[in-house]
Amino acid sequence: MVQVVDVGSFGRFARLELRHLPPEPGPDAEIAEAVRAASEADAAVVVVGTDHETESEGWDRESLELPGRQCELVRRVAGANPRTVVVVNAGAPVLLPWLDSPEVPATLWWWLPGQEAGTSLADVLSGACEPSGRLPWTLPASHEDVPVPDGVPRGGVIDYAEALDVGHRGWDRLGRTPAREFGYGLGYxxxxxxxxxxxxxxxxxxxxxxxxxxxxxxxxxxxxxxxxxxxxxxxxxxxxxxxxxxxxxxxxxxxxxxxxxxxxxxxxxxxxxxxxxxxxxxxxxxxxxxxxxxxxxxxxxxxxxxxxxxxxxxxx
Structure with a gap:
């Protein structure tokens, strides 16, 4: 913690106070605990996604992968419980290599739900509310399939060679098959x-x-x-x-x-x-x-x- 103290017209100084948190169990122990809990439950809900450290309007992401070991978490929990629902809390496309796996029977895209997140999720999973949204972009299956892989200047110039073929139009032009297409969505x-x-x-x-x-x-x-x-x-x-x-x-x-x-x-x-x-x-x-x-x-x-x-x- 940094505390700033004002000393009047002479200036200001800051006092740095260090506080140590107790050691955390680590990813291996946390994933093992999630698998144990899933194996004992009637159904499992796994929430994965991005946060303000990986997704922002202030910078470009270097990868479409889910951060950390989240895909491993999904596969191991789904392996422990055949009634697993994966909830993706992200505002932009990410790669979901397990999306069509028979081990993961249901996936819900949650976007960035805000302060009523828990209430809305409970309503959707219980059937009180239908998930009736549609994808406003194309969800790729791999990095290589993306029609425009980056917007990095080359020689100081960004070449918008895709012209009007932006978004799903580029996928259509190249005849590529995405993981989920623009406008996709299921209900009940x-x-x-x-x-x-x-x-x-x-x-x-x-x-x-x-x-x-x-x-x-x-x-x-x-x-x-x-x-x-x-x-x-x-x-x-x-x-x-x-x-x-x-x-x-x-x-x-x-x-x-x-x-x-x-x-x-x-x-x-x-x-x-x-x-x-x-x-x-x-x-x-x-x-x-x-x-x-x-x-x-x-x-x-x-x-x-x-x-x-x-x-x-x-x-x-």
Whole structure:
């Protein structure tokens, strides 16, 4: 402890006081104790993740690995108790090598939950509240799969070679399979999707999309209906005539619905005109390339449940 004492106009001095904490048991003993407790419990909950020392807006992480021996902790506890739930308390992607292991039947991404953390976790694990969130980024399975491995300047220059292919768009462009894709998330029920319907295309007006759904699960549930657009043929892979390069697909809109078990409901999603537009550098304005766009109705960016063609005809 440092104590600062003010001595008036002559100055200030600090007194350093050292306090020694008793020795801690260490990681080996702590993991062994966790395994023992798990083996005697009906179910085990393992909380892993990052903290302010490893994750911050003030610096870049050097690795996507979970700090310390947390992955070892997960595997050993799961080996001692087949009913293990892993809770990941982190605000950014981390590698979870045990995610698809049969020894770990359930994983919950907890984000950075704040002062009501314990209450919220108890509600979700007990079923009082459904975990209905969706991933706002892509969760990689390995360092090597990440489309943009770093943002380190080379020769004093950062080359944003990915252009518009940021986030899940880069994964789509390279055809790589992540551990979990953008928009992924599970709840406590299943949903069936019906055939989507759209309003007629009108230049400068939002496109109204209606998606019928049914809760086919045993619990009341929420579903996040996601819409993705794919550019007309020839525009996604590079310049085609005057069309600029477009992402393979991009998020165009989403809506949340809720229904009781067996109940039907409709999701009404509005796709704004900007979702179809590109920036025209010559004209210094947004414009809408004409063509037949593919509108995908999805549970996530890789789980498409339906599609419809949107003919876009723009007057010259």
């Amino acid at each position: 029920a299943d949903w069936s999707y019906g055939r989507p319907r759209t309003s007629p295309w009108r230049d400068g007006e939002p496109l109204e999309v209606t998606v019928p759904l049914r809760n086919t699960g045993p619990h009341r549930s929420r579903e996040v209906v996601q819409l993705y657009l794919e550019a007309p043929e020839g525009a996604a892979g590079g310049p085609a005539g005057e069309d600029p390069q477009r992402p393979v697909r991009w998020l165009a809109g989403f809506a949340v619905v809720e229904a009781a078990p067996g109940a039907a409901v409709s999701a009404d999603v509005r796709v704004e005109p900007r979702a179809f537009q590109v920036w025209d550098e010559a004209a210094h304005a947004w414009r809408t390339p004409a063509g037949d766009y593919r509108l995908l109705v999805a549970h996530s960016s890789r789980d498409v449940r339906g599609e419809v063609t949107v003919p876009v005809r723009v007057e010259a």
